[in-house]
Amino acid sequence: MVLEAKNISFRYGKETSRILNDFSFQMESHERVGIVASSGFGKTTLCKILSGYEEPDHGEVLLDGKAVSSYKGYCPVQMIWQHPEQVVNPRLRMREVLNEGDEIEDRIIQGLGIEEDWKNRFPAEISGGEMQRFCIARALGRRTRFLLADEISTMLDLITQSQIWNFLIKEVECREIGLLAVSHSPALLERICTRICHLEKSC
Amino acid sequence: MEEKKIILDIRNFSVSFHQYEKGFRKTELAVIRNLDVTVHEGEMVAVVGSSGSGKSLLAHGILGILPYNAVMGGELWYDGELLTEERKKALRGNEIVLVPQSLAFLDPLMKIGSQIRRGKKDRESREKLDRIFAGYHLKKEVQELYPFELSGGMNRRVLVSTALMGNPRLVIADEPTPGLHMDLVRRVMSHFRELADEGAGVLLITHDLEQALEVADRVVVFYAGTTVEDAAASDFQSEKTLRHPYSRALWRALPQNGFQFIEGVQPYVKNLPVGCPFGPRCQFYTEACKEEIQSREVQGGKVRCTLDLHTGR
Amino acid sequence: MKRVNGRMAAVLWLGIAVVFLTAVTLFGWRVAESALMTDFSRKNLPPNGAYFFGTDWMGRDMFVRTVTGLSMSIRIGLLSAGVSSVLALFLGILAAIMGKTVDSVITWMIDLVMGIPHILLLILISYACGKGFRGVVVGVALTHWTSLARLIRGEVLQLKEALYVRTAQKLGVSRWEIAWKHMLPHLFPQFLVGLILMFPHAILHEASITFLGFGLSPEQPAIGIILSESMKYLAMGRWWLALFPGLFLVFTVSLFDMGGESLRKLLAPGSTHR
Numbered sequence: 021m022v023l024e025a026k027n028i029s030f031r032y033g034k035e036t037s038r039i040l041n042d043f044s045f046q047m048e049s050h051e052r053v054g055i056v057a058s059s060g061f062g063k064t065t066l067c068k069i070l071s072g073y074e075e076p077d078h079g080e081v082l083l084d085g086k087a088v089s090s091y092k093g094y095c096p097v098q099m100i101w102q103h104p105e106q107v108v109n110p111r112l113r114m115r116e117v118l119n120e121g122d123e124i125e126d127r128i129i130q131g132l133g134i135e136e137d138w139k140n141r142f143p144a145e146i147s148g149g150e151m152q153r154f155c156i157a158r159a160l161g162r163r164t165r166f167l168l169a170d171e172i173s174t175m176l177d178l179i180t181q182s183q184i185w186n187f188l189i190k191e192v193e194c195r196e197i198g199l200l201a202v203s204h205s206p207a208l209l210e211r212i213c214t215r216i217c218h219l220e221k222s223c
Numbered sequence: 224m225e226e227k228k229i230i231l232d233i234r235n236f237s238v239s240f241h242q243y244e245k246g247f248r249k250t251e252l253a254v255i256r257n258l259d260v261t262v263h264e265g266e267m268v269a270v271v272g273s274s275g276s277g278k279s280l281l282a283h284g285i286l287g288i289l290p291y292n293a294v295m296g297g298e299l300w301y302d303g304e305l306l307t308e309e310r311k312k313a314l315r316g317n318e319i320v321l322v323p324q325s326l327a328f329l330d331p332l333m334k335i336g337s338q339i340r341r342g343k344k345d346r347e348s349r350e351k352l353d354r355i356f357a358g359y360h361l362k363k364e365v366q367e368l369y370p371f372e373l374s375g376g377m378n379r380r381v382l383v384s385t386a387l388m389g390n391p392r393l394v395i396a397d398e399p400t401p402g403l404h405m406d407l408v409r410r411v412m413s414h415f416r417e418l419a420d421e422g423a424g425v426l427l428i429t430h431d432l433e434q435a436l437e438v439a440d441r442v443v444v445f446y447a448g449t450t451v452e453d454a455a456a457s458d459f460q461s462e463k464t465l466r467h468p469y470s471r472a473l474w475r476a477l478p479q480n481g482f483q484f485i486e487g488v489q490p491y492v493k494n495l496p497v498g499c500p501f502g503p504r505c506q507f508y509t510e511a512c513k514e515e516i517q518s519r520e521v522q523g524g525k526v527r528c529t530l531d532l533h534t535g536r
Numbered sequence: 537m538k539r540v541n542g543r544m545a546a547v548l549w550l551g552i553a554v555v556f557l558t559a560v561t562l563f564g565w566r567v568a569e570s571a572l573m574t575d576f577s578r579k580n581l582p583p584n585g586a587y588f589f590g591t592d593w594m595g596r597d598m599f600v601r602t603v604t605g606l607s608m609s610i611r612i613g614l615l616s617a618g619v620s621s622v623l624a625l626f627l628g629i630l631a632a633i634m635g636k637t638v639d640s641v642i643t644w645m646i647d648l649v650m651g652i653p654h655i656l657l658l659i660l661i662s663y664a665c666g667k668g669f670r671g672v673v674v675g676v677a678l679t680h681w682t683s684l685a686r687l688i689r690g691e692v693l694q695l696k697e698a699l700y701v702r703t704a705q706k707l708g709v710s711r712w713e714i715a716w717k718h719m720l721p722h723l724f725p726q727f728l729v730g731l732i733l734m735f736p737h738a739i740l741h742e743a744s745i746t747f748l749g750f751g752l753s754p755e756q757p758a759i760g761i762i763l764s765e766s767m768k769y770l771a772m773g774r775w776w777l778a779l780f781p782g783l784f785l786v787f788t789v790s791l792f793d794m795g796g797e798s799l800r801k802l803l804a805p806g807s808t809h810r
Contacts, residue, residue, distance in 0.1 A: 094708030177273030178476035182484035
């Protein structure tokens, strides 16, 4: 499958400056692409647009030629966020958070080192690293075709970072899920990606 | 190196919380159990531990802004005197400044400029702020904005500028740079470095070992509520010079050093093992690790481990 | 012995509130007959050993009348505030998640009901429903939902933008499931506070329209009727006729408040570690 951004432009509100201007990008599902860009480029915004959280002002995002926003129900392009605590409901137990995903296999849960006991806890009772494992597992549902990882290990310690990435690389490789990784660390991207994309602010 | 004056000395620091379990049982949850840090004048010390391990509480404890249900233990010495709650109140914002972790520390209803100048309007502080902002590529107009109008990266640079406004003797930076680009991180760090070189003590609290190694003089490794090692930053250049098995595991997990990982996770504060918190994940785990382990000096640093990794025993 | 901590105190308050309110409601119901009993041999007695709250100008026992009146008020208040807040919750959520047209219709309805003076609308509805218990309940319920509905609508609009809700949408979770799992638990404390704040309103409005003759019939011993009747006798020094019913009304309303506050404390996760 191919994920494609065609000439997208975006700005928040009317007065602020353009974040993306006539931006185009393409990746296939067997690729692991690393994104390196200067501060203020709008890497998070790009991920949000690619996964349909935001609509671009101009241009379109296509998944195999079909607009991503036209997918009703489960979206094949899933995003993992830098701060997991923002994307889980503080009132739900982690088990229910996990159940929101699309038939998450036990293999994934075990591979990410999620312990049975954690599932009974509320988000406030587990660490950021543990919560991020849940968020990653949740995004790896049956119908996921592309995974956008926006600084997902920035807040984690090195050992957790290496555990998570070593698992993710294996998982996306064997399921042919396209991976887009955003990170500030060139050494990390060098390790995990098949292609690195240096983006310059175009306006 | 000549002996510099110790500005901050933290011994056996602990923080625990009162919490309700199911029903009416009230428990005490020890988030920090055993933390020792010293900061000398002109020195930059990094406390490195994973997110959510409670290391922000260290900063809040020093400043006296812990939440109401927290209980603090151990001793805090500042400038040779015990740091009492009254002294904390008098010193914070003047001699001791905090660069906070969260944007929520900014007043949402106050313009950035006057917020950082703390209402001062004289020429001197205006010019100083302009200079600081220019150093971070912040336009002058930014001073007229409200916090919600800033992007995440901008907000962070603003937070860092707050520390530079006064003439602090001790700067506590609590995760000052997540979400910033590497270039900016370096610039922010170089400012902290400058502050240290001018004689202030800087305590950097971070989860990012790589970043800490770039700027800090010493690194204190924090694991599950306990400081396991206190080492010079240069000790991290090779695995051999590190003293604790956990520090070594961290070193090996760096992307450039093999990206290897060890199994398991940091234990949750409620079910910490007895003795060494790292024990169950450690390849050298023995019976001796199940007892309270004292910190001891090894080759210019400190380590909390029964084993001497340098000699093999 | 365990020390009394914050959570236990909250449960204790809640317990006291619930027990008292239930007792008053049930007891008042039981003695409703004797509240109407007149006996001119014992009229105008000040509070004494046999009649704690004294008797009135027709020799009716004021204690029994007060309790019966309170019971009536609590029942009316609970029922109408309950119906009203459920209506508010439903309409508020509907307005926020069903799209633009539904939203503008509901917002228009809110403005309409808020635009007409409460008491006027209340009288009209109560009169149309044939006055009495039913008229008051329907009237109060239909006029009091608006501000809570507006609050809930705003809350839901905000929740809709929360990242965890957006993420759930991307994971294909249905609209109704999102409303049920992500929104309702968050709205519950708001809902509860709204319900409690509505209660004194409901009682006061019940008293007002009863006083104006469009509510309960005068022979029913509602607090509103007792208070307005006793006005005439206050000047003659019969202070007990208004003091005890009034005090007990205030007491009931504050107990409701305290019970609600305790409940809110218990429900909020992690906020009661004091």
